[in-house]
Amino acid sequence: MPTLSGKPWGVLPPHLGKITEHFTFLESVCRCGCGRLASVEATVKTAHWLEVIRTRFGVRPVVISSWTRCPWHNRRVGGATKSEHMKSRAVDFNVKGLPPQQVQTELREARDVLRIGGLGRYHSWTHVDRGPKRDWEGP
Ligand SMILES: [Zn+2]
16 A cells, blocks of 8 residues: 555565464455555564464364455455554454354453453454454444
8 A cells, every 4th residue: 555655554574474383474464455564573473362362262274354454455444443453463253163153252251361452243253453452243
């Protein structure tokens, strides 16, 4: 996303392969086509945090639909003005084989130990982020 200064937003990942055992830079980059991250450091921290969340659901794959969003993409999809997605600190996801409602019940109970800040409960996905503690329900 070009900014007024002409500089693109964020940074490119060092590669598209694994960050941790189960998460890759390919999954983490903005999907508007810009392929960028807020920062490599924030993305790596989020991946390690996701690994711990993942263990709550056994060996089931965690399927991510949105991780980083550049400001342009965030606006286009109707994201919050200060969305943690624009810091590479938020993830929308599903756990393969589990209804989102079951994922959300589990995460609500474990949110403090998992250090989940924002927990968004949507009908067909779950949002988690590393920002301040907030809860909301979406369509
Ligand atoms: Zn983008």
